[in-house]
Amino acid sequence: MLRVLVLVSGGGTNLQAIIDKVADGTVTNTEIVGVISNNYGVYSLERAANAGIPAEVVSPKDYPDRSSFNRALLAKLEDYKPDLIVLAGFLVVIPEIVIQKYEGRIINIHPSLIPSFCGTGYYGLHVHKAALERGVKVSGATVHFVDAGTDTGPIILQKAVYVEDGDTPEILQRRIMEQAEWEILPQAINLIARGEVKYVKKPDMRS
Numbered sequence: 001m002l003r004v005l006v007l008v009s010g011g012g013t014n015l016q017a018i019i020d021k022v023a024d025g026t027v028t029n030t031e032i033v034g035v036i037s038n039n040y041g042v043y044s045l046e047r048a049a050n051a052g053i054p055a056e057v058v059s060p061k062d063y064p065d066r067s068s069f070n071r072a073l074l075a076k077l078e079d080y081k082p083d084l085i086v087l088a089g090f091l092v093v094i095p096e097i098v099i100q101k102y103e104g105r106i107i108n109i110h111p112s113l114i115p116s117f118c119g120t121g122y123y124g125l126h127v128h129k130a131a132l133e134r135g136v137k138v139s140g141a142t143v144h145f146v147d148a149g150t151d152t153g154p155i156i157l158q159k160a161v162y163v164e165d166g167d168t169p170e171i172l173q174r175r176i177m178e179q180a181e182w183e184i185l186p187q188a189i190n191l192i193a194r195g196e197v198k199y200v201k202k203p204d205m206r207s
């Protein structure tokens with residue numbers, strides 16, 4: 001069984017998609033061993049509780065500085081002995097000490113077709129606002145492994161979604177979640193659980 005730990009910051013619709021697809025057998029050989037949120041009071045925590053999954057908060061607000069938060073987060077992750085860490089709308093930049101320990105075992109869902117509309121500052125509605133401002137006719141979502149950069153790790157799955165006349169960032173966000181994110185994030189976990197995806201570190205292109 002692949003031990004999956006899900007990290008969240010908000011409402012947790014992606015978490016719910018994973019829970020549902022593990023429960024109905026679409027995602028095989030997978031156990032969700034825990035949910036960690038960096039925010040108190042978010043609906044993700046209730047979703048975990050409703051599914052009987054242990055959930056807890058590790059908030060930067062509870063630590064005097066970033067490096068002590070980073071160490072606490074790493075210690076908490078280690079408690080769950082995860083085979084795979086899934087960032088499902090987790091808005092904290094993953095600390096270097098976590099990447100060093102778990103590189104190749106962390107995946108993220110990003111709400112655009114990388115390399116468009118990604119990198120620093122492109123999160124939440126900012127992504128969809130930028131896509132609409134640029135006037136793209138197609139956007140979508142990407143599941144990728146997490147490396148030391150922002151949205152730079154190897155891509156696992158992508159799915160395109162049409163932009164429609166009259167879209168607002170909110171409408172486009174919702175369509176991309178429904179048509180792409182909730183589908184490809186569980187699908188990527190299933191591929192990893194079945195051993196059908198292997199992490200290959202990207203070559204360093206700087207030299």
Ligand code: GRF
Pocket residue numbers: 008009010011012013014015088089090109110111124173177181
């Ligand atoms: C999703 O759009 C995800 O791609 C982004 O944050 C949102 C999370 O939504 N990174 P939810 O908490 O899973 O509902």
